[in-house]
Amino acid sequence: MTAAERPWTRKDLLGIAELEPWEIEKVLDTAAAFEEVAHRPIKKVPTLRGKTVVNLFFESSTRTRSSFEIAEKRLSADSLNFSTSSSSLSKGESLVDTALNLQAMAPDLIVIRHAYPGAPHMLARRLAAGVINAGDGAHEHPTQALLDAFTIRQRKGRLAGLRVAIVGDIEHSRVVRSNVHLLTKMGAEVTVAGLRTMMPVAMEALGVRVVHDLDEALDGADVVMMLRIQLERQSRMLFPSIKEYFRLFGLSAERLARAAEDVLVMHPGPMNRGVEIASDVADGPFSVILEQVANGVAVRMAVLYLLSSIHGEAPA
Amino acid sequence: MTGRPAPGRVLVAGGRVVDPSQGIDEAADLLLEGGEVARLAERIDPEGLGDDVEVVDAAGLVVCPGLVDIHVHLREPGQEYKETVETGTRAAAAGGFTAVACMPNTVPPIDHRAVVESIVAEAERWGYARVHPVGAVSKGMAGESLAEIGEMVRAGAVAVSDDGLPVAHAELMRRALLYARHFGIPVTQHAEDLQITGDGVMHEGEWSTRLGLPGIAGVSEDVVVARDLILAAETGGRYHVAHLSTARSLELVREAKRRGVRVTCEVTPHHLVMTDKAVADTGFSTDTKMKPPLRSEADRAALVAGLADGTVDAIASDHAPHHRDEKDVEFSLAPFGILGLETTLSLCLDRLVHAGAISLSRLVELLSTGPSRAYGLAGGTLAPGSPADVTLFDPDREVTVDRTAFESRSRNTPFHGWTLRGAPVRTILAGRVVEP
Amino acid sequence: MTDELTPRRTILDRRQIERIVRRMAGEIVERNRGIERLLLVGIRTRGVPLAERLRAEIERMEDHQVPLGVLDITLYRDDLSTIAPQPVVKGTSFPVDIDGWTIVLCDDVLYTGRTVRAALDHLVDWGRPKAVQLAVLVDRGHRELPIQADVVGETVPTRRDEVVEVRFESTDGEELVAIMERPAGRAAAGGSVRSAAGGGGEGGPA
Numbered sequence: 001m002t003a004a005e006r007p008w009t010r011k012d013l014l015g016i017a018e019l020e021p022w023e024i025e026k027v028l029d030t031a032a033a034f035e036e037v038a039h040r041p042i043k044k045v046p047t048l049r050g051k052t053v054v055n056l057f058f059e060s061s062t063r064t065r066s067s068f069e070i071a072e073k074r075l076s077a078d079s080l081n082f083s084t085s086s087s088s089l090s091k092g093e094s095l096v097d098t099a100l101n102l103q104a105m106a107p108d109l110i111v112i113r114h115a116y117p118g119a120p121h122m123l124a125r126r127l128a129a130g131v132i133n134a135g136d137g138a139h140e141h142p143t144q145a146l147l148d149a150f151t152i153r154q155r156k157g158r159l160a161g162l163r164v165a166i167v168g169d170i171e172h173s174r175v176v177r178s179n180v181h182l183l184t185k186m187g188a189e190v191t192v193a194g195l196r197t198m199m200p201v202a203m204e205a206l207g208v209r210v211v212h213d214l215d216e217a218l219d220g221a222d223v224v225m226m227l228r229i230q231l232e233r234q235s236r237m238l239f240p241s242i243k244e245y246f247r248l249f250g251l252s253a254e255r256l257a258r259a260a261e262d263v264l265v266m267h268p269g270p271m272n273r274g275v276e277i278a279s280d281v282a283d284g285p286f287s288v289i290l291e292q293v294a295n296g297v298a299v300r301m302a303v304l305y306l307l308s309s310i311h312g313e314a315p316a
Numbered sequence: 317m318t319g320r321p322a323p324g325r326v327l328v329a330g331g332r333v334v335d336p337s338q339g340i341d342e343a344a345d346l347l348l349e350g351g352e353v354a355r356l357a358e359r360i361d362p363e364g365l366g367d368d369v370e371v372v373d374a375a376g377l378v379v380c381p382g383l384v385d386i387h388v389h390l391r392e393p394g395q396e397y398k399e400t401v402e403t404g405t406r407a408a409a410a411g412g413f414t415a416v417a418c419m420p421n422t423v424p425p426i427d428h429r430a431v432v433e434s435i436v437a438e439a440e441r442w443g444y445a446r447v448h449p450v451g452a453v454s455k456g457m458a459g460e461s462l463a464e465i466g467e468m469v470r471a472g473a474v475a476v477s478d479d480g481l482p483v484a485h486a487e488l489m490r491r492a493l494l495y496a497r498h499f500g501i502p503v504t505q506h507a508e509d510l511q512i513t514g515d516g517v518m519h520e521g522e523w524s525t526r527l528g529l530p531g532i533a534g535v536s537e538d539v540v541v542a543r544d545l546i547l548a549a550e551t552g553g554r555y556h557v558a559h560l561s562t563a564r565s566l567e568l569v570r571e572a573k574r575r576g577v578r579v580t581c582e583v584t585p586h587h588l589v590m591t592d593k594a595v596a597d598t599g600f601s602t603d604t605k606m607k608p609p610l611r612s613e614a615d616r617a618a619l620v621a622g623l624a625d626g627t628v629d630a631i632a633s634d635h636a637p638h639h640r641d642e643k644d645v646e647f648s649l650a651p652f653g654i655l656g657l658e659t660t661l662s663l664c665l666d667r668l669v670h671a672g673a674i675s676l677s678r679l680v681e682l683l684s685t686g687p688s689r690a691y692g693l694a695g696g697t698l699a700p701g702s703p704a705d706v707t708l709f710d711p712d713r714e715v716t717v718d719r720t721a722f723e724s725r726s727r728n729t730p731f732h733g734w735t736l737r738g739a740p741v742r743t744i745l746a747g748r749v750v751e752p
Numbered sequence: 753m754t755d756e757l758t759p760r761r762t763i764l765d766r767r768q769i770e771r772i773v774r775r776m777a778g779e780i781v782e783r784n785r786g787i788e789r790l791l792l793v794g795i796r797t798r799g800v801p802l803a804e805r806l807r808a809e810i811e812r813m814e815d816h817q818v819p820l821g822v823l824d825i826t827l828y829r830d831d832l833s834t835i836a837p838q839p840v841v842k843g844t845s846f847p848v849d850i851d852g853w854t855i856v857l858c859d860d861v862l863y864t865g866r867t868v869r870a871a872l873d874h875l876v877d878w879g880r881p882k883a884v885q886l887a888v889l890v891d892r893g894h895r896e897l898p899i900q901a902d903v904v905g906e907t908v909p910t911r912r913d914e915v916v917e918v919r920f921e922s923t924d925g926e927e928l929v930a931i932m933e934r935p936a937g938r939a940a941a942g943g944s945v946r947s948a949a950g951g952g953g954e955g956g957p958a
Contacts, residue, residue, distance in 0.1 A: 004842075005840060033842055035843075041877075047832060096645070118599070139528035174528055201520055206525070
């Protein structure tokens with residue numbers, strides 16, 4: 001049976017670490033089929049009609065949340081948004097209580113973004129609904145890695161054998177962890193690069209090459225992924241100034257010249273222009289940053305579609 | 317124990333008596349009289365003893381000096397919703413322990429004679445196990461000035477510690493080691509550099525990197541142990557390392573012992589049996605979150621080797637009850653700590669003795685003789701005249717850990733559902749069989 | 753699954769299929785008085801080889817190529833909430849903007865009509881064709897919706913416990929139409945839509 005024919009069996013998508021390569025392929029193949037919906041006059045299919053999807057965003061995120069919302073609406077699902085920023089999630093209510101209240105509404109799927117690793121896992125254990133991790137602390141962000149892989153595959157035709165460089169605050173990035181798991185599982189060669197003060201211990205154990213020099217990472221790279229540098233961290237002794245950071249690790253057009261001729265420049269967004277990436281590179285001919293955003297909807301539609309058929313049992 | 321009729325005579329018959337303090341491991345009968353060990357012989361005929369002898373059938377069981385857990389949090393006074401002296405000592409007895417030493421981070425802390433006295437009295441009232449309080453090193457556990465150590469020792473304290481917290485000031489540790497010498501007690505250190513720990517919640521290593529959780533580096537413990545060993549050598553004081561967890565700290569202790577420094581150390585069962593990978597394997601279960609955290613496989617293996625070569629003096633559980641609601645939160649937010657009293661013996665028998673890492677006799681030593689010596693307690697031996705504290709256990713009985721049946725008021729254990737070979741059967745305290 | 757079915761009889765062989773397809777192509781051209789703004793759309797999976805055959809025949813007759821589209825009805829099925837796991841989605845594509853075009857939907861077997869219902873809903877979300885016609889190789893009866901084919905290859909009366917299996921060279925490595933039988937005690941899945949990736953020409957009613 002090909003990946004496409006093997007049935008999907010997971011109730012939840014909590015991370016890439018536990019996925020097998022055929023499951024990753026299946027999501028990407030399914031996403032390819034959903035892409036066309038964005039190009040029609042009526043950008044809707046009735047597939048998830050009557051299903052309720054709850055978006056639980058404990059950390060604000062316009063980008064990811066609206067991407068999921070569009071995906072849900074294009075599938076004709078009923079979408080409910082709860083976020084701390086709109087105070088629809090009560091402060092002080094424990095995650096367990098929030099989950100139990102949700103269960104009473106019998107949602108079919110829950111999309112959760114949370115500041116702490118493991119929060120989606122807590123919900124998945126307790127609820128019959130399928131849980132999609134939209135980012136849990138620095139742990140994982142599976143749909144981001146899937147849409148990144150979809151973008152690369154669309155442009156390059158494959159993932160195996162590609163040289164991918166991921167640059168930035170590796171320690172605090174969930175995007176890096178999910179992408180490392182996915183790309184290594186699919187046979188790509190991954191290099192991570194960043195300041196020593198922002199590189200977690202034992203990173204090589206995840207199957208990547210670790211360097212502390214941007215040029216080394218860019219040499220011959222087929223794909224360059226830049227991560228957002230959170231400027232708040234400047235005050236926590238991790239780096240002294242934006243100017244220094246950009247000189248060391250900022251992606252400028254000159255430095256990008258070391259990469260392969262047909263390199264792809266990617267960024268999960270939102271970008272700090274002039275901090276981790278120069279504006280002319282972000283808007284330049286090698287950038288596929290906007291394609292990533294568009295692909296995000298198709299990939300999320302695929303994930304919602306695949307999970308929606310697996311009906312969990314409400315645990316005792 | 318006060319307020320009860322004096323114990324009569326108890327004959328523990330037909331068991332395998334293991335007493336490392338006397339180098340004994342043989343089939344024998346044990347006679348207890350008036351709350352003390354009277355006689356040990358290959359066969360003691362009950363007929364010849366008269367009518368008032370209670371016979372305890374120990375066929376197929378190991379009979380050893382009452383087990384002692386020198387690192388337990390009883391949560392009383394102040395946090396009785398987690399555990400009390402009553403429920404904690406009942407849990408101890410259910411786990412095969414006849415005595416525990418309880419840590420001072422209660423509310424208020426055990427930094428005054430009155431608190432020591434009330435805990436000791438409460439334990440005697442219930443009669444499940446002896447409780448030896450560990451007094452605080454510093455007033456209020458604030459880490460600034462010495463608590464009334466002498467008064468607390470007179471009331472029954474057997475050591476001092478600020479456990480829960482490290483004694484961070486080097487000068488305070490130095491003074492405490494000197495001062496404690498007047499009372500013949502050790503200073504027990506929870507070795508942790510809080511700045512290195514930062515907001516860490518699990519061991520800093522491959523698994524904290526994979527899981528995206530902030531890590532507690534092993535050096536957080538090592539730098540404090542290294543510093544304290546220098547102070548212990550300088551002052552001639554007695555220093556005890558609580559819940560030692562890294563290979564490097566173990567090596568530091570080993571080397572200090574060789575030089576004649578008066579240091580002892582304890583290791584928990586969970587550090588001997590689990591590693592940081594458990595956080596991932598259990599899907600971020602908060603029952604794998606404690607301080608010091610579960611460490612790497614290399615650390616774990618080094619600790620097991622330390623049991624065998626004598627560097628480790630005692631196994632102590634760091635029994636830390638927390639209410640279910642407190643633990644039922646995101647991993648990053650949960651309090652540190654897991655239970656230990658009711659799983660320690662079975663875990664150690666199954667994963668250490670039956671696994672071939674240490675002998676049964678050595679395990680008994682680590683759970684009774686060793687801890688008693690580290691804290692200068694009267695137990696840990698069945699020599700005639702010693703207190704009649706005896707533990708009976710079945711080294712081969714298979715049990716499945718069921719936390720819903722625990723005597724403890726709390727349920728935070730990662731071992732629920734584990735099938736283990738070896739289980740406690742009964743304890744005898746001061747010559748009386750304990751019924752939990 | 754095909755391997756649960758036992759063949760009972762082959763009703764059309766390769767040569768017969770060839771002749772029927774030629775005749776159907778002629779009917780399509782005649783009915784539409786030519787091929788101007790005519791689009792053939794194959795319903796996945798085995799509607800596609802049929803559409804390809806028809807297209808080849810029409811090209812032979814009219815010396816001009818008719819455009820071909822592919823339609824996957826999976827996302828429009830009316831039974832998605834009752835089946836699990838989700839069927840494989842393979843995607844839909846049209847070479848032209850369908851507004852104002854005459855679409856000839858092609859499918860191998862017409863049964864309950866639910867697949868065609870889903871295809872019509874799908875088309876409507878893509879645009880406004882001038883007209884939609886239906887060409888099927890086999891009409892086996894038992895309609896559950898008011899759907900009819902405009903061009904029919906062969907009408908084959910069947911029982912509900914029978915399965916009509918169509919095999920094409922490109923999808924199955926051989927060409928035939930056969931009646932298969934389910935083992936005793938297993939009724940045909942009534943009213944459900946055929947999986948686009950299903951094994952066998954007819955995993956369920958069309």
